[in-house]
Amino acid sequence: MEVHAMAKTPDRALDAVVVGLGTSGLACVRHLSAAGHRVAATDTRAEAPHAMTVREAHPEVDLSLGGLDETLLERAEEIVLSPGVDARLPALKRAAARRQPIISEIELxxxxxxxxxxxxxxxxxxxxxxxxxxxxxxxxxxxxxxxxxxxxxxxxxxxxxxxxxxxxxxxxxxxxxxxxxxxxxxxxxxxxxxxxxxxxxxxxxxxxxxxxxxxxxxxxxxxxxxxxxxxxxxxxxxxxxxxxxxxxxxxxxxxxxxxxxxxxxxxxxxxxxxxxxxxxxxxxxxxxxxxxxxxxxxxxxxxxxxxxxxGFSGLPHRGETVVQRQGRTWINDSKATNVAAAVAAVSGMAEPVVLMAGGDAKGQSFEPLTAAMASAGRAAVVFGQDAAAVAEALADVVPVAVVADLDAAVERALALSRPGDVVLLSPGCASLDQFTDYRARGERFRALVEGLADG
Structure with a gap:
C-alpha cells in the first residue's frame, strides 16, 4: 500500500481535517492517523456517530463537534469531506474560495x-x-x-x-x-x-x-x-x-x-x-x-x-423472493427508494403484479410508474406519507387501495391478488416517514408475509 505525503504550507498546522464522523469519516481518520499525518475532525452533530471511537482509539486527533469548526478548517492542508456532508455548506464554500483542496475518502x-x-x-x-x-x-x-x-x-x-x-x-x-x-x-x-x-x-x-x-x-x-x-x-x-x-x-x-x-x-x-x-x-x-x-x-x-x-440469489431487500404464500410470490424490494427503481421492478415481472408502494416521495413524479403498471399491474396498495400522490398516478390504470401502513397494505394486497400473481413491495419512496430505514421496512414486510397462513 502506498501512502502519499501531503505537501506542507508553512502557516497551516494540520495535514487534514476530516468533516463528518460517520463510517466513512472514521475510516479516513484511521487511514490518515496510521500514515502519521496530523489530523483533526469536525462534525455538525454534537453526538457524532463515531466520536467516542475516535476519542478512545486516536486521542491525538482534535475533535470539534456541534458545528463545522472553521478555525480547524482554515489550518488544514486538505479537507476530507464525508459523503453525507454537502459541500454547499457556507463553511465549506468559504474553504473552496480560499482554494483549500477538498477531497473524499475515495480520493485517499x-x-x-x-x-x-x-x-x-x-x-x-x-x-x-x-x-x-x-x-x-x-x-x-x-x-x-x-x-x-x-x-x-x-x-x-x-x-x-x-x-x-x-x-x-x-x-x-x-x-x-x-x-x-x-x-x-x-x-x-x-x-x-x-x-x-x-x-x-x-x-x-x-x-x-x-x-x-x-x-x-x-x-x-x-x-x-x-x-x-x-x-x-x-x-x-x-x-x-x-x-x-x-x-x-x-x-x-x-x-x-x-x-x-x-x-x-x-x-x-x-x-x-x-x-x-x-x-x-x-x-x-x-x-x-x-x-x-x-x-x-x-x-x-x-x-x-x-x-x-x-448461484447468485441476490441481496436482502433488493428484488428478494421472500416466500410463496397462498399461491402468490411475495417479493421484497424495499431498497427501491425512487420511482425508477420501482418501475424497473414492476416492468421486470412476467406475472401480474400487485404493487405495494408509498412512503416519503422526496418530491418525485410518479408518472413513469403509470405506464409500467398499465402493462404489468393487477392492482396497487399505497401507504405512508405520500400515498395520495402514488394513488393519483395509478388510479386510471389499476384498482388502488389507500391504507395507513405496511401492515394494512399486506392484508389488502392479499385480498386484491390472485393465485399466480406477484405481490411486490417496491415502494418507490424513502422509508423515513414510518421506519428507521429501508431495511427495517423490508424486515417488517418479511415478518408479515412469513406469518401468513399457507392455505
Missing amino acids: FARSVTAPVVAITGSNGKSTVTRMVGAMAEAAGVEAAVGGNLGQPALDLLATYPAAPLFILELSSFQLEHTDSLTPVAAAVLNLSPDHLDRYDDMAAYGAAKARILKGADRAILNVNDAAVRAMAQREQTTVWFSDQPGDARASWAIEQRAGEAWLCRSGEGLMAQADLPLAGRHNAINALAALALGDAAGLPITAMVRALR
Whole structure:
C-alpha cells in the first residue's frame, strides 16, 4: 500500500481535517492517523456517530463537534469531506474560495491503492452488480475485496486486505464528487434517474457527479439504452456497451432471443438463459450483463462468471423472493427508494403484479410508474406519507387501495391478488416517514408475509 505525503504550507498546522464522523469519516481518520499525518475532525452533530471511537482509539486527533469548526478548517492542508456532508455548506464554500483542496475518502483510497479496481455506480442496481462481480471473482478463485458504498468503506478494505489482488467498489455520487485520482480497470454507470435532487441543483449536476467515475478508467461499461448514460461516453476512452434490446449492434453484451427464450449473450454468443438467473426480473438480467462486462474487463473467466450468476440469489431487500404464500410470490424490494427503481421492478415481472408502494416521495413524479403498471399491474396498495400522490398516478390504470401502513397494505394486497400473481413491495419512496430505514421496512414486510397462513 502506498501512502502519499501531503505537501506542507508553512502557516497551516494540520495535514487534514476530516468533516463528518460517520463510517466513512472514521475510516479516513484511521487511514490518515496510521500514515502519521496530523489530523483533526469536525462534525455538525454534537453526538457524532463515531466520536467516542475516535476519542478512545486516536486521542491525538482534535475533535470539534456541534458545528463545522472553521478555525480547524482554515489550518488544514486538505479537507476530507464525508459523503453525507454537502459541500454547499457556507463553511465549506468559504474553504473552496480560499482554494483549500477538498477531497473524499475515495480520493485517499485512490492515492494509496496499487491493485486493480472495478468501480460501479448508477441510480439503481449498483449494490446488486457489485455483489455479482464479487461472486464472480470468488468463483474464479480471486480473493477480491468488495465494499465502498456497500459494506466496508474503501479505506477500511485497504487496511484489512492490503494484499487483495482486486478491489470491487460500489460508489455513490456523493463519494465521487471530490475524487480525481481513481484509475479503475473498468468503471460502470448502470443508469441515471432522478434522485438526490435535494443535494444537486438539477439532473445535469447529478449526472456529472456520477460520470466522474469514468475519469481515468481503462474501460467504461455503459448502458446503451439510457440516453443520459450514453452521453457520458468519451471518444478517447474504450467503451463497452450493454443492452436489453435484441439486435443492438453497438452492444457487446445483450439479451437476445434463442428458440423463444431470452439469453444473456456476448457478441451474439449465448452464455446462459435468463430463466437460469435466480433473481426475478429483466432489470436483474441487465444487472447481470453489466457484471459480466465488468468481470471480463477485470480478466475473470467467462465460465466462472456464469457459474457465479447461476448461484447468485441476490441481496436482502433488493428484488428478494421472500416466500410463496397462498399461491402468490411475495417479493421484497424495499431498497427501491425512487420511482425508477420501482418501475424497473414492476416492468421486470412476467406475472401480474400487485404493487405495494408509498412512503416519503422526496418530491418525485410518479408518472413513469403509470405506464409500467398499465402493462404489468393487477392492482396497487399505497401507504405512508405520500400515498395520495402514488394513488393519483395509478388510479386510471389499476384498482388502488389507500391504507395507513405496511401492515394494512399486506392484508389488502392479499385480498386484491390472485393465485399466480406477484405481490411486490417496491415502494418507490424513502422509508423515513414510518421506519428507521429501508431495511427495517423490508424486515417488517418479511415478518408479515412469513406469518401468513399457507392455505
